[in-house]
Amino acid sequence: MDSIKYLIGKTKDTVKSEGITSLAKKTKKYIFNGMKGEKQHYKDILFINGCTLPHPSRYRVNHQIEQLESNGMCCDQVFYEKLSLEKEKYYNAFVFFRCPITDTVKEFIEKAKINNKTVIYDIDDLVFDKEYTKTIKYLKSMSKDELNLYYDGVKRMGDTLKMCDIATTTTPVLAKELGKYVKEVYVNRNVVSERMCMFSLDAVKKVKKEKDKVVLGYLSGSITHNPDFELILPSIKKMMDKHEEVYLKVVGILDIPKDLDKYKERIITAPFTDWENLPELIASLDINLAPIEESLFNEAKSENKWTEAALVKVPTIASDVGAFKIIKNGIDGVLVKNTEKDWFDKLEKLVTDTEYREKIGNAAFDRAMKEYVSTYSGYKYTEFIKSKMPKTIAFILPTTNISGGVNVVIKHCNILRNNGYNAFIINMDKVDNDIVNNDGEIHVISKYKTKIYCHVDNMVATLWSTLYFAKGYPRVSKVSYLVQNFETNFINYGSYIKQTANSTYSMENVEYLTISKWCEDWLIKDFNRKVKYAPNGIKLEQFPVTKRKFDGKIRILIEGNSADYYKNVDESFKIVEKLDKSKYEIKYLSYQGEPKKWYYVDEFLHKVPYDEVGKIYNSADILIKSSILESFSYPPLEMMATGGIAVVAPNEGNIEYLRDNENCLLYEQGNIEDAVKKIEMIQKDEKLRNKIIEGGLKTAKSREWKKIEKEIVDLYE
Secondary structure, eight states: OHHHHHHHHHHHHHHHHHOHHHHHHHHHHHHHHOOTTOOEEEEEEEEEEOOOOHHHHIIIIIHHHHHHHTTTOOEEEEEGGGOOGGGGGGEEEEEEESOOOOHHHHHHHHHHHHTTOEEEEEESSSOSSHHHHTTOGGGGGSOHHHHHHHHHHHHHHHHHHHHOSEEEESOHHHHHHHTTTSSEEEEOOOOBOHHHHHHHHHHHHHOOOOTTOEEEEEEOOSGGGHHHHHHHHHHHHHHHHHOTTEEEEEESSOOOOGGGGGGGGGEEEEOOOOTTTHHHHHHTOSEEEEOOOOSHHHHTSOOHHHHHHHTTTOOEEEESOGGGGGSOBTTTBEEEOSSHHHHHHHHHHHHHOHHHHHHHHHHHHHHHHHHSBHHHHOHHHHHHHHHHSOOEEEEEESOOSOOHHHHHHHHHHHHHHHTTOEEEEEESSSOOOOEEETTEEEOEEETTTEEEOSOEEEEEEOSHHHHHHHHHOSSEEEEEEEEOSOGGGGSOTTOHHHHHHHHGGGOTTOEEEESOHHHHHHHHHHHOOOEEEOOOOBOGGGSOOOOOOOSSSEEEEEESOTTOGGGOHHHHHHHHHTSOTTTEEEEEEESSOOOOTTOOOSEEEESOOGGGHHHHHHTOSEEEEOOSOOSSOHHHHHHHHTTOEEEEOOOTTTTTTOOBTTTBEEOOTTOHHHHHHHHHHHHHOHHHHHHHHHHHHHHHHHTBHHHHHHHHHHHTO
16 A cells, blocks of 8 residues: 555656646656666566577577567577576566476476467477487497487477477478477578677678688588588599699588598688687688588578678588578579589589689678578567467556455456466556466566566556556557546545546547446546446356355344445444344454444454455355445345345445345435344345345356356457
8 A cells, every 4th residue: 555655646746746748758757767676577588598509599599589679579588497487477478499398397388378478499400309319420429328318308308399389490391390299380590690790791801811722611510510521522632632722621520531631731720719700710711611411300400501601701502402402503602412523513613713702602691681680580580479479468456455446357367368368467566476366376567576578468557547557658559447436536626636537537549448337337428438348247156155044143244444435334334233233243344444443343354365255255144235436346246146135225336236126125325224124124024035135146147257258358359
């Protein structure tokens, strides 16, 4: 409640001194400036990196994040061993890159799916099933322990993959194989980052090549690529025999064949280098060699070697295998069959024709800069990710303290979640404890503790003070206002807050929703608003029927906050004052206020969890409800559902479903004697009791949530 008082005070001061327009602007600024002590961020996507190798992680995590953020999405990344279950709460989608299964990963994915959050597996190699990796020749050189450890990692990656419904990958061949494990696969080819472009452009300017040399480059990457080099060894040897100007530069791990010993003066070796230095190293080459053996494993690999060379205008000659088929032969690269003759003939043309080399290098550069840079290539990938994410509905509450209005929001969240939506609560208070009940778990995000950046499809205000937050939030498709009462009536005359609250009922670009016929009527009549209505409901399992005997002390239940004048609890206890206490037992249920000194109470029930409220109603025979003002009054309906009887003062918020002498007994507001008379009638007239109980049960059944669930979902479409 302190946060609400603070909010009201700040709002009042701003409106009084600067007006409503200024209030809206300040609210928008407040959203992104946040408050001191914020630690959490709520974003669109979290990448969980399961790979220890820097090169794949950079391409499939950093670069894809750059693609998404260049198209308006907010992302984070975490190494899988540092993943905590808490993080599931703060993102709408998750991409697991080469991530092996762990207990945490398994539980995390299960939890994300319960909340309808998108879970994607991303992988850039056929390393998720032993059937593929067993073809790697280098594995034969591993010890038994090394091999077992390797295959354990492969299996665990496959286990995580199978938990996901969607996969993203680098090539069509890899996508085809992944399709055997998941329902849908999307190809998002490897692209380079803005910084890679920057370093590449600098390298082109900086590197000056020796005109009397033609340097062939083989960037092996790892020792597993030795068999690939053996494909071109005869052609390289023949080329170096025939052309003395030809040099060979080998970068990375490669066992230099003894056949090349006599050319050692023309062989340059370089170790692995940081990616920032790689463009300069590649730029020193005249021709980039990319041989690759024909195998399913190799065909699934990406065209990174072509891309990285293209950025520094170096032409690539590659095996016509797998992803290298993206090369336009003779235009922006050279494709060869894996024969000695084809490799030699096409390589020699590149070696001897400087103009040809430059033409291909420039064409490759132009294409790479247009199609293979993160900033320019991420739109389709972003749209795919968006298309797989469920609609996100965020309800804004001033507090999550239990009340009828809060309970409605919680139930709507549960219904939306059960119908495939990602629904959560933004709490303007400091509390961020998730709400757990028999229907499941609802995530609660505290605005005090969390900076919210994620896209929201529908942000739903639930009180006048929360509408300004929704209106000021920039990444929202639609703003709705779930009106559950006429808040203007709760504010004293002469207060600027009264005007501010009232202004929220005539906002532009807001969709008005309600669960109260009364609210629907005045929104249309007094404010000319278009309103979407869905009836309020009840979970009957929570309020089981109990047959009352009415043969001993009659148990009377009074419900409501004694501190709220509109709940009019005092009148209920004035009615009790007139009753013969020897015939009645008085129970008082309140979520907030406590009994006043003059109240006659046999049992006080304070802050009872909502899941247990049904037991309270079952323990009483009659409910007295005297509220002056309510948009929709739940207690009479809840009492009816248990087979009890409600004695109620009619108001605009309860006459929607109350029918005197049919499902309840209505008494005239303020007429204590009338209420006493109705209670005594119940005690004496069994026929009347049975009639009202039967009518009440019928009304409650008609309001069962299951019967009106579609109408609730339609509210937020």
